[in-house]
Amino acid sequence: MFVQLIWCQQNITLYNQFNGRYDFTFVGNTLNLEENSFQTFPAILTSSSATLNLNSSDVIESAYLYWAGCGTGDFDVQLNGTPITATRTFSNILSQGIDFNFFSAFADVTSIVQTQGNGTYTISDLDVSSFINHHFQNRTNFAGWAIVVVYKNNALPLNQLNIYDGLQVVSILQNFLDIPLNALNVIDNADAKIGFVAWEGDSGIDVNETLRINGNIISNPPLNPVTNAFNGTNSVTNSNQLYNMDLDIYNIQNNIQIGDTSALIQLTSGQDYVMVNTIVTKLNSQLPDATIEILNIEPVSCNSRTITIDFEAFNLNSTDDLDPNTPITFYADGIPVGTTYTQNTIPIGGSETGSITLTIPASIPLLFTLLAVIDDSGNGTGTVTEILETNNTFSMSVSLISSPSFNQPENNVSCNLGLTKGIFDFSNYENSIKTNPIHVVTFYENESDAITNSNSIVNTSNYEAITTPKTIWVRIENENGCYSVTSFLLLTRNCPPxxxxxxxxxxxxxxxxxxxxxxxxxxxxxxxxxxxxxxxxxxxxxxxxxxxxxxxxxxxxxxxxxxxxxxxxxxxxxxxxxxxxxxxxxxxx
Known part of the structure; x- marks a missing residue:
């Protein structure tokens, strides 16, 4: 499989969000036989194993595999014998006169982990051996893997769990790194925690290596000292032998405040080359999240400005029920044209359908944008505090239909053949009457037939009127099935005998x-x-x-x-x- 590599640092941003009774853990392992700083000769494995051990009541929701190493990248590996190909890749270069390439890769392995559940997971065919000798001269030879496992348990509190990823570096060349984490919503900071998947950290290098959350240094001694946050450790297994990679989870309830919508991660390093790949936050958050979708607009009648809208209100990415009587306002080209309300309590992950009939003002053009906004009382303000306040809208283009315009036909005059009888030719009237070439023009002897589109006149080039004046009715129909009706007179004049x-x-x-x-x-x-x-x-x-x-x-x-x-x-x-x-x-x- 061809994978395009972009050799630049990728900022860490929000990848996915889970709202509900969720938590997370890490499972993974290094391929290094020992920390690269202490190696006397280069060596590395192509496979390693780790064990997932969840509680019996934990239900796996998602599982994301990250793997990394030195070199330009190996993007095809195996997980428990199943071939895995990267669907996203990250990379950067350490340039010290000589370039040292690094990579990270991602694949969604949810189905595999859900099928197996607890037990041993083995990554194999992760081969960076061709780059080991080159990186050994800088002691940056490494490879490893980690699975971020998101699980659900009804005994958990309602949480908001965010997964951020990218690939950003702190090192002797860049002594500090700021990573802003957005899309947070801190309602309760109890048991708040943050996890890191990071690569190439060395336990033997602790030169000004710190990790801060919102300006506060965090640590987990003795596993993660204040001055050596990324030191080849695994907080899940309490291991200090995860050579040149880190799977660390910290409690941050004292470092983040209720009401926060973002957090600032700050790393410093006076020497060690550390690559942060993935950050996971878990915050207690009990809020609804209202969204809306327009399902259908009933067929619009000709020349009518009344429309009936079917819609669905959702409470999907939420951690609390959405109360009834949540307002929903509809706008036509920015003008409020109607407000309705949800009828029932919408549970987490639930929805409710409804409908509303609106009359569109005459000042609004036939083609306009209809905007549905949930949690909007009609003046741009809502009544519900939500997890996310910027996803409350749904818009679509609406076209009202009207009768077609036309050019009024002239009366048709022919010679009197006796007692006002005449022969008439109005076969060319069709093109002169319609203003759009796709409109259909037909002729009738009475208005009723024109309205019902019945008994149209076939012979328009040699039409005989027994007496005149005679009215000919015209139906002009557009592509929407709307029609206009007009008429003209057949008249006779006394021509010279x-x-x-x-x-x-x-x-x-x-x-x-x-x-x-x-x-x-x-x-x-x-x-x-x-x-x-x-x-x-x-x-x-x-x-x-x-x-x-x-x-x-x-x-x-x-x-x-x-x-x-x-x-x-x-x-x-x-x-x-x-x-x-x-x-x-x-x-x-």
Missing amino acids: VVYNAVSPNNDGLNDTFFIKGLRNIFMNFNLEVYNRWGRLLWSGNNNKPDWDCKAENAINNELVPGGTYYYILHLNDPDYTEPLTGYLEVKY
């Missing part, structure tokens, strides 16, 4: 009468007069009278007029056509 001025009254069915297209049942008040060449009126007619059949009115024996040229005057009697239409017609036999 077309005169067929050739008449052949021979009863062949073609041009037997004087026909004028676009006249009858359109110009309802027209009057047509036919004259001979000498100006004599031969015939006059209107909309109620048949077309001229080439017979002179009042003629004897109803005879046809002779063939020849005749003159007509057409009075349309229409406000759009104030002047009569005149012309010639030809009668042929």
